[in-house]
Amino acid sequence: MGINPYPYKYDRTHQISEVLSSFDTLAAQNTVVRVCGRIMLIRKMGKVFFADLRDAGAKVQIYVKRDDVGEALFEVFDLLDLGDIIGCEGTVFITRTGERTIKVTSFQLLTKALHPLPDKHAGLTDVETRYRRRYIDLIANPEVREAFVQRTRIIQTIRDFLNSTGFLEVETPILQPLYGGASARPFKTHHNTLDIPMFMRIADELYLKRLIVGGYDKVWELCKDFRNEGMDRLHNPEFTMIEMYWAYADYRDIAALLEQLLRHVVFTLHGKHTIEFGEHSIDFGPPFRWVSMLDSVREKTGVDFSNLSFEDARAQARKLGVESAELINWGKVVAAVWEAKVEHSLIQPTFVCDFPVEISPLAKKHRDNPRLTERFELFIATQEMGNAFSELNDPVDQLQRFLQQGKAMAAGDEEAQPLDDDFITALSYGMPPTAGLGFGIDRLIMLLTNQPSIRDVIFFPQMKETKDGTVPVSQILAQLAEEEQDASKK
């Protein structure tokens, strides 16, 4: 029929949402509109078609009557399938049943769809297909597309907030000769020209603190991080954090800022301070609870670990049913008991503070207790949403912490942090007292959009490779040739 199934462009005058929002005016003035979109439904009634056309923002019904478009175009429309993308021109009116509709006078095929859409009513529910071929998921499931719009809005709101409070958004290396800033196994790669091993970053911390040394007061980064660890509902190998560093402030200051930020984001997104997450209702309105790790352990277990020796602490932990070969110091024992007895009970936003020094190699020692650090983690709905400390800025102390980590690594701890000489050098030039914070963006978005899996807030989550998901090129070409032949016949 000489129809190009893949033309170059279509001059549209309105997005569908614009047609709907100014419908009365368009109708009164008999304005000709040109819209485009994907055909989601077709209803044929003899010499008349009704179809639902959807673009990025909205859906509208179109009305194609043979007497309006002519015999030839009408037959073309008869060849269209669900999923095809068209542009059409016409005026608007309201049908007998009250639906706002575009009365089409002409239309053009813009893109032919070779694969059929998922069931128009049941949609696409198979999670494997949804994750592997997100484009189908996005076509078939409007609520999925909306969740990702929310993701962008959340990040934008955070960005606006931080920019408005004087934080400078910066970028630091993703590809690093040495990884650090968190306890995790890295992805390792290789630079050919330099012939050196390189690592994908697991955190931004050490680079951002170098910038504080360099004289920036407030910096932050939207961080893509990579951790070579297990994958499940809460973990994707590639994920997003925000890290921020604030000179001349301590962990209490940055906790207050984080609280203010989250309250602002929740309110901006939902217009209120409470959100629903699974079976929980989370209230961001009241001041967040602030409790020390040792106090919360004592509340739950009746045991005060604060003045116990390592041996006594381990014995107490054993009585509580907490036992592991990895509990090699007092700090690890306390953290393990806390995780076993306290963590699961933290539903409303709660700052848990003052972590043991052994598990906090980059945090400054607590001003009142050398066994602890000035560190907090924020928990919401039992999940860690953020981790922050008064940053360790004493290069001698930092070196000792690194050496301790080195011992752990030598003992087989694959997540211990390697010594970063240049970072020590940077600290020795003087880093002002600084508060630092990192929080997981994917988890925050899960929380704020009420999604149960991290895969529901990452467009293309990591999946195992499978033969089923791969179509041989030869098969694709054969199919294309076949379609071409079919088209030329028509």
Add this chain to the structure above:
RNA sequence: GGGGGUGUAGCUCAGUGGUAGAGCACCUGCCUUUUAAGCAGGGAGUCGAAGGUUCAAUCCCUUCCACCCUCACCA
């Protein structure tokens, strides 16, 4: 890695030891304001993969693959 579950048409799902079914989608016909339009007809499947048992396996057995849940590690 351990335990539990799932895998049948493009999509959503039934089903049986004897050559495979529905709805939607697709094709044909009827219907000029319908709306999950309707009515009539049609084509469509390596029943996840490979072995085994059996006269006969989509179904029973074994192994493998992918996905989901869960436990352990992690954000």
